[in-house]
Amino acid sequence: MNKELFAAISIRNISMRFPGKPPSEHIDVLENVTASVAHGEFVCLVGPSGCGKSTLLNIVAGFLDATSGKVLVEGEPVRGPDRRRIFVFQENGVFPWLNVRENVGFGLRMQKETERDRIIAHYIDMVGLRGFEDAYPRELSGGMRQRVEIARALAANPDIIYMDEPFGALDFLTRLKMRTDLVRIWQSEKKTILFVTHDIEEAIQLADRVLVMSPRPAMIQEVIDVALPRPRDLDSPGYLEKRDRIFRVMGMSLRVGEAAAA
Amino acid sequence: MSATQAEAAVEPGSRASSRGNAAWLRNPDSRFWQTVRAVGMLALFFTVWGLAVRISHSDLFPTPGNVLRGIIELAQKGLLFKYIVASLFRVTWGFTLAVLIGVPVGLVLGWYSRLFQAFNPILQILRPISPIAWIPVAILWFGVSDAAPIFLIFLASVFPITVSAIAAVQNMQPVYLRAAQNFGLSRGELFRRVIFRASLPQIVTGIRIALGVAWLVVVAAEMIAVNSGLGYLIIDARNAGKRYDLVVAGMVMIGFIGLILDFLVRQLEKFDEVRWGYARR
Numbered sequence: 325m326n327k328e329l330f331a332a333i334s335i336r337n338i339s340m341r342f343p344g345k346p347p348s349e350h351i352d353v354l355e356n357v358t359a360s361v362a363h364g365e366f367v368c369l370v371g372p373s374g375c376g377k378s379t380l381l382n383i384v385a386g387f388l389d390a391t392s393g394k395v396l397v398e399g400e401p402v403r404g405p406d407r408r409r410i411f412v413f414q415e416n417g418v419f420p421w422l423n424v425r426e427n428v429g430f431g432l433r434m435q436k437e438t439e440r441d442r443i444i445a446h447y448i449d450m451v452g453l454r455g456f457e458d459a460y461p462r463e464l465s466g467g468m469r470q471r472v473e474i475a476r477a478l479a480a481n482p483d484i485i486y487m488d489e490p491f492g493a494l495d496f497l498t499r500l501k502m503r504t505d506l507v508r509i510w511q512s513e514k515k516t517i518l519f520v521t522h523d524i525e526e527a528i529q530l531a532d533r534v535l536v537m538s539p540r541p542a543m544i545q546e547v548i549d550v551a552l553p554r555p556r557d558l559d560s561p562g563y564l565e566k567r568d569r570i571f572r573v574m575g576m577s578l579r580v581g582e583a584a585a586a
Numbered sequence: 587m588s589a590t591q592a593e594a595a596v597e598p599g600s601r602a603s604s605r606g607n608a609a610w611l612r613n614p615d616s617r618f619w620q621t622v623r624a625v626g627m628l629a630l631f632f633t634v635w636g637l638a639v640r641i642s643h644s645d646l647f648p649t650p651g652n653v654l655r656g657i658i659e660l661a662q663k664g665l666l667f668k669y670i671v672a673s674l675f676r677v678t679w680g681f682t683l684a685v686l687i688g689v690p691v692g693l694v695l696g697w698y699s700r701l702f703q704a705f706n707p708i709l710q711i712l713r714p715i716s717p718i719a720w721i722p723v724a725i726l727w728f729g730v731s732d733a734a735p736i737f738l739i740f741l742a743s744v745f746p747i748t749v750s751a752i753a754a755v756q757n758m759q760p761v762y763l764r765a766a767q768n769f770g771l772s773r774g775e776l777f778r779r780v781i782f783r784a785s786l787p788q789i790v791t792g793i794r795i796a797l798g799v800a801w802l803v804v805v806a807a808e809m810i811a812v813n814s815g816l817g818y819l820i821i822d823a824r825n826a827g828k829r830y831d832l833v834v835a836g837m838v839m840i841g842f843i844g845l846i847l848d849f850l851v852r853q854l855e856k857f858d859e860v861r862w863g864y865a866r867r
Contacts, residue, residue: 387764407770417765420862421783431769462862480769 330399332484332516333361333384338393339541340379352541353379356393359535359544366510366517368527371537372574377520378414378488380542384518385411385486397484407431409484410477414492418461418472424448425457427472431480447475450509467498474506478513487519491526503529507554524570528563529556536573546573648831653838656831665819669836670843672814673804676732680739681800688744688796689789692751693781702752709748717742717803721810735807735815742803743796750792754785787855787863794851801844816840 340354353376361367371377382388384395386404395402397409405411410431418427425444432440448454451471461469470490477485491499507530510517521527527534531550538545548569552562610616632650639649648656660666695702695709717738728734758781766780808817816836823832855864 385768387767405764405768405770407768409768411764411768413761413765415759415761417761419762419765419780419783421786421859423858460858460862 330396331360332363332365332397333518334396334399335359335380335384336394336396338380338383338390338395340376340383340388341391354383354390355541355543357537357542357544359547361516361518364514364516366507366530366532367519368531368534369518369520369537370522370524370527370534370570370574371542372539373522375537375539376542377522377537380537381411381486381488381518381520385409387411407480408482409486410480410482412470412473412477412485412487412490414489416461416466416469416473416493418469418476420461423458423460424453424464424472427461428475428479430476443479447479450478450512451475452505465498467494467502470494470502471505474509478509478515482515484516484518487517489521490519492521492523499526504555506530511554524567524574525558527570528552528567529558534566534570536570546570548573646828646830648834652831653834656829656835657839660819660832660835666839669814669816669819670839672812672818673808673816674843676735676807676815677739677797677800677804679732680736680804681743681797683736683740684743684747684796684800685793688747688792689751692748692789693755693777693785695748696752696755696785697777697781709745713745713749718806721807724807725810730812732812734810735804735812738807739800739803743800746796746799747789747792750795751785751789754788754792755781757788758784783859787860790851790854790860793854794848797847797851798844801840801847805840816843 336358338354338357339352342351342353344350357380369377369380379388383390384402386395386402386406386409397406411417419430422430425448428447429440429444432443435443444457448457451474453468453471453475456464456468461472464472473490491502494502503526519527519530528550534548534550535544536546536548537543548566550566552560552566556563610618613619636649636651639647657666660669695705720738720741721734724734724737728737762780762784766776771779804815805817805820808815809821812818813822816839820833820836823829823836855861
């Protein structure tokens with residue numbers, strides 16, 4: 325509708341202060357953060373651990389109220405969570421009392437049954453879980469549970485997907501595979517994705533643009549246009565150059581860039 | 587070498603099974619030895635009991651054989667079945683009422699923290715009062731009827747159920763709640779599809795505890811105010827002729843039925859809807 329006029333997400337002068345026990349010991353987490361995400365864009369938010377990137381994502385998604393500033397989605401201020409913008413949680417938010425099929429169909433209760441079954445099957449297929457429809461989350465590996473959550477988000481047909489370190493708890497190889505699959509899904513579904521990670525490699529492998537945040541109180545320190553063709557070659561000079569640039573940006577304030585990348 | 591090969595070729599099945607026998611005989615944790623341990627200790631218990639009665643020359647306290655004959659006598663008179671049904675009837679009513687009230691009340695108090703602040707002190711004061719202490723009140727309110735023991739069973743089981751439902755909601759992982767909010771659930775849907783489902787494993791545990799307490803209390807409740815049931819049997823057998831064989835018969839039946847009830851509720855824990863909530867086995 326207003327797709328030409330407004331950015332998908334517009335973050336304007338967001339500041340966040342958590343009150344301390346004596347009020348003087350408050351913690352400033354975010355300071356005047358401004359950024360925007362275009363329609364269909366894949367943007368990664370990287371920064372050192374504890375810098376407030378998850379807090380920012382929670383504010384953008386409407387789970388937290390900022391101390392000042394505002395977030396606009398499609399030009400409208402965010403007032404709370406919305407089914408048009410689905411959040412994929414770091415700690416895995418699939419419902420353990422529902423099987424894979426029921427989890428993926430959780431946001432689809434408005435649809436007719438035949439249509440719902442079609443959508444569920446489509447997205448279970450897309451995330452590579454065919455044959456596991458009747459399995460319960462406790463019977464799946466961590467990677468498969470994250471796939472269920474991604475399928476549940478996609479099935480609800482949101483405009484935007486927010487992802488908060490969704491692969492953080494997975495092992496190295498599973499993480500690589502999940503990234504490849506996520507890019508493939510993103511290319512076919514054309515959703516806007518805002519993805520938080522502390523993993524610089526992950527950000528460069530996934531994103532169109534990387535927003536690098538500073539330590540607390542966090543600001544957007546640098547915006548890096550990745551602009552590498554997909555599928556991305558992790559050995560190409562272009563890839564390594566972008567990666568090293570983020571290392572340097574984060575290293576300036578962090579000194580141990582390697583730690584943040586590990 | 588060739589001989590064993592020939593044997594194996596002739597009778598592979600029997601060889602395999604005899605080797606299997608040896609395996610479960612040698613394994614001290616096999617099903618066989620588990621059963622031997624349980625049954626063996628029971629047999630030892632009854633033997634020591636019988637011997638103790640005989641050695642002490644007790645006139646009143648029955649041997650296991652006397653108790654068994656007592657149970658058969660009760661069964662032949664039709665009293666055993668009648669009393670078991672009477673006790674189960676009261677437990678069913680009191681317990682069902684407790685579930686129907688305790689679960690919704692617990693869910694609501696667990697969710698709305700201001701209601702919890704208001705009601706929790708009352709709950710915590712009522713909770714430690716033994717149902718036995720309510721017996722005079724129950725008789726005052728309900729007279730000598732089935733309502734009195736049903737009320738006592740309700741009192742005994744409603745608190746564990748309510749408290750476990752409250753705790754379940756309060757300890758719910760916030761990520762489920764946030765996911766539910768994200769999908770735009772209405773208040774009713776939130777309760778039905780997320781809060782209730784997330785709390786179910788802990789509620790089932792509360793229900794299991796509550797049923798155990800309810801069965802404890804029915805016997806005490808039947809010792810007053812009614813003229814049927816296993817609790818009544820015990821008091822009646824004592825008062826009418828010091829029939830201690832029937833007293834102990836009543837006790838044994840209470841034990842066995844309690845065991846069966848617990849076995850039945852434990853089956854609830856095997857459903858996929860709640861199994862996720864228990865420790866990984």
